Amino acid sequence: LGSAVDKVTGTLLYNVATRLKDTKRLGFLVGYIASKKIGTDLQLNAALDYIKTHPLDPLDAKDFEKVCGVGVTVTPEQIEEAVESAIQKFKAQLLAERYHFNMGLLMGEARNKLKWADGKIIKNEVDMQVLHLLGPKTEADLEKKPKVTKPKAGEPEKKSGVAVNGEIKLESASLMEQLRGEALKFHKPGENYKTEGYIVTPKTMELLKKHLEITGGQIRTRFPPEPNGILHIGHAKAINFNFGYAMANGGICFLRYDDTWDDPRLFTLTALRRRGFPPEAINNFCAVGVTVAQTTMEPHLLEACVREVLNETAPRVMAVLDPLKVTITNFPAEKAVDVSVPNFPADESKGFHTVPFSPVLYIEQSDFREVMEKGYKRLPDQPVGLRHAGYVISVQNIVKDKAGKVTELEAMCIKSSTAEKPKAFIHWVSDPLHCEVRLYDRLFLHKSPEDPNSLTVIQDALVDPSVKNAKVLDKFQFERLGYFSVDPDTTTEKIIFNRTVTLKEDPGK
Numbered sequence: 001l002g003s004a005v006d007k008v009t010g011t012l013l014y015n016v017a018t019r020l021k022d023t024k025r026l027g028f029l030v031g032y033i034a035s036k037k038i039g040t041d042l043q044l045n046a047a048l049d050y051i052k053t054h055p056l057d058p059l060d061a062k063d064f065e066k067v068c069g070v071g072v073t074v075t076p077e078q079i080e081e082a083v084e085s086a087i088q089k090f091k092a093q094l095l096a097e098r099y100h101f102n103m104g105l106l107m108g109e110a111r112n113k114l115k116w117a118d119g120k121i122i123k124n125e126v127d128m129q130v131l132h133l134l135g136p137k138t139e140a141d142l143e144k145k146p147k148v149t150k151p152k153a154g155e156p157e158k159k160s161g162v163a164v165n166g167e168i169k170l171e172s173a174s175l176m177e178q179l180r181g182e183a184l185k186f187h188k189p190g191e192n193y194k195t196e197g198y199i200v201t202p203k204t205m206e207l208l209k210k211h212l213e214i215t216g217g218q219i220r221t222r223f224p225p226e227p228n229g230i231l232h233i234g235h236a237k238a239i240n241f242n243f244g245y246a247m248a249n250g251g252i253c254f255l256r257y258d259d260t261w262d263d264p265r266l267f268t269l270t271a272l273r274r275r276g277f278p279p280e281a282i283n284n285f286c287a288v289g290v291t292v293a294q295t296t297m298e299p300h301l302l303e304a305c306v307r308e309v310l311n312e313t314a315p316r317v318m319a320v321l322d323p324l325k326v327t328i329t330n331f332p333a334e335k336a337v338d339v340s341v342p343n344f345p346a347d348e349s350k351g352f353h354t355v356p357f358s359p360v361l362y363i364e365q366s367d368f369r370e371v372m373e374k375g376y377k378r379l380p381d382q383p384v385g386l387r388h389a390g391y392v393i394s395v396q397n398i399v400k401d402k403a404g405k406v407t408e409l410e411a412m413c414i415k416s417s418t419a420e421k422p423k424a425f426i427h428w429v430s431d432p433l434h435c436e437v438r439l440y441d442r443l444f445l446h447k448s449p450e451d452p453n454s455l456t457v458i459q460d461a462l463v464d465p466s467v468k469n470a471k472v473l474d475k476f477q478f479e480r481l482g483y484f485s486v487d488p489d490t491t492t493e494k495i496i497f498n499r500t501v502t503l504k505e506d507p508g509k
Helices: 007-019 023-034 041-053 061-067 076-089 091-100 104-113 119-134 173-183 204-215 233-248 269-275 279-286 299-313
Strands: 159-164 167-172 220-223 252-255 323-328 337-342 352-357 360-364 384-386 391-400 406-415 433-440 455-463 475-478 482-486 495-502
Touching (some): 007 023, 007 041, 023 041, 076 119, 091 119, 104 119, 233 269, 233 279, 269 495, 299 482, 455 495
Parallel strands (some): 323 406
Antiparallel strands (some): 391 406, 433 455
């Protein structure tokens, strides 16, 4: 190369060094660049493509040079003629649209005829000939072209029909569109060797040829790529991608899976199912940012997808995890009364369930503080509303045991319609069912150490009796607490709930 390298050659050498990982072929290309037989980005791109598509040695130098335009010279006269021909082809449209015409069409037409011509020289020739034809730009030419109206935010997303077991189901087109876009980054069937890092053996090309003969060039994917016995959330992403990619491109996905571990603190699929993650939420999470690049997704993104689905599907009930007894001294009836509670307060058309309301009820310990703090808006200093009951209660007396621990509150109630609106409404249960609640957190705070606080078991939680017939994996929102799912360990004597995710908002509000 000598003591100095010109800028063009230096740039080409840098590009080939960073883009070509095959050290055996690197010297081959460097020789062509150093001798200036390859002198443009176009030629270098063609050379790199040729090497990818010809993985076996030795390379045919004559064929390589022909494909890469080595020795081809493009004269100014050829460029002038090619641009004249392109302008003649689009002349009528060009005269009508003037400078609003897409000049890229002229560039493309000329490049198709002169593959190895310098793009900058072609552009200069296009600009000169267009100016000669149309003359200088007028005020009308300088006006911006009207933008194409885009769909407004909030408009329904287009749906596509997909046949599943003979039934047509609607699904969002966004995932399929993303997959079709990513398909441009994949090799074609039988061209696996174009993938960076792919190992080519003497039998590779023969085997790929047989593969194409058997499949007819149809896309074939499989799941999981490397089965390891435990399906986790990453596998969910993989099957969405592999199955969706095959379906979007008329291919086939072969399915095989194993799953053996269902600790709800993990991200295996059986663990997520046991914890109460709905399959729709996992699919929605998998559709977030489809890419072939290696990425890291934070757990809170998955949890957000779970909340979005459960908010629409999990009926509301009331449960108390840390109970404090409240006795209403002026209860307005001789016995318990039934209170109608909407399954979904935001949409009462989805039905109601009934809960008992009696003189003795239970609230969360956190809804009472003997020592008040600034900003605290609940008992005992301020009255609170009882959700769905239609009553406001205020504390009249605090009962403590011998150790000084608060064991009971005595309160009076007044109808909400006649009371001043309270600053807070709290959940409660009366004549409740005893249940066990398991609160899960992340098992691993970082790469390996296990979090000793990743599971808290509440043996004597209380829940309203409307859930007494709940089945395993039924899902509910415990008002102000979070989303919960019935665990398979549930027995006829005791229901066990797993916390799926917390609510977005602070439960202390």
